[in-house]
Amino acid sequence: MKAAAFLVAIGLMMGTGVSLHAQTVFVDANAVGANNGSSWADAYVDLQDALSATASGQLWVAQGSYRPAPVGQPTISFQLKNQVALYGGFAGTETSLSQRDVILHPTVLSGDLAADDTYGGFSNWWQFGWGNSVRTAVASSTAVA
Numbered sequence: 001m002k003a004a005a006f007l008v009a010i011g012l013m014m015g016t017g018v019s020l021h022a023q024t025v026f027v028d029a030n031a032v033g034a035n036n037g038s039s040w041a042d043a044y045v046d047l048q049d050a051l052s053a054t055a056s057g058q059l060w061v062a063q064g065s066y067r068p069a070p071v072g073q074p075t076i077s078f079q080l081k082n083q084v085a086l087y088g089g090f091a092g093t094e095t096s097l098s099q100r101d102v103i104l105h106p107t108v109l110s111g112d113l114a115a116d117d118t119y120g121g122f123s124n125w126w127q128f129g130w131g132n133s134v135r136t137a138v139a140s141s142t143a144v145a
Contacts (some may be wrong), residue, residue: 004030023057025050028092029064040092047109048078056083062092063105071115 026043027050033042037050040062044050047066069076077127080086088107089100 022116023046023054025054025059026056027059028062029066030062030092044045051079051081051084052070054081054084058085058087059067059087059109060090060094060097061088062090063107065108065110066108071113074113077111
């Protein structure tokens with residue numbers, strides 16, 4: 001049986017109560033630096049680690065697909081937090097939120113922990129409900145399946 005999953009192509013912001021001078025924490029699965037989130041070069045490589053380590057502020061997540069756990073752990077999920085805003089659509093070089101491009105640099109939160117789901121095979125795939133997807137987030141201008 002396929003794992004319960006959710007998929008969010010992050011368009012705008014998820015989260016509430018973030019101040020205008022919030023801390024920015026960086027996440028990039030391809031980063032090779034200190035893995036502490038302090039810059040794109042030293043970005044966390046795991047979104048789950050970044051969420052766990054961040055009490056408030058903004059998480060800027062570079063393009064790519066992120067799972068909350070390794071394949072084969074179907075009971076794990078991303079735990080979004082109040083006071084932490086999650087933004088995607090980054091190439092991994094931006095210095096301003098306005099520089100991101102969610103179409104050119106899609107960021108996907110995938111709950112396919114069995115690595116057996118197929119999606120994205122046609123242009124409007126996000127409009128159809130998948131049998132093992134659970135809607136767990138509310139977002140503006142995003143695809144939630």
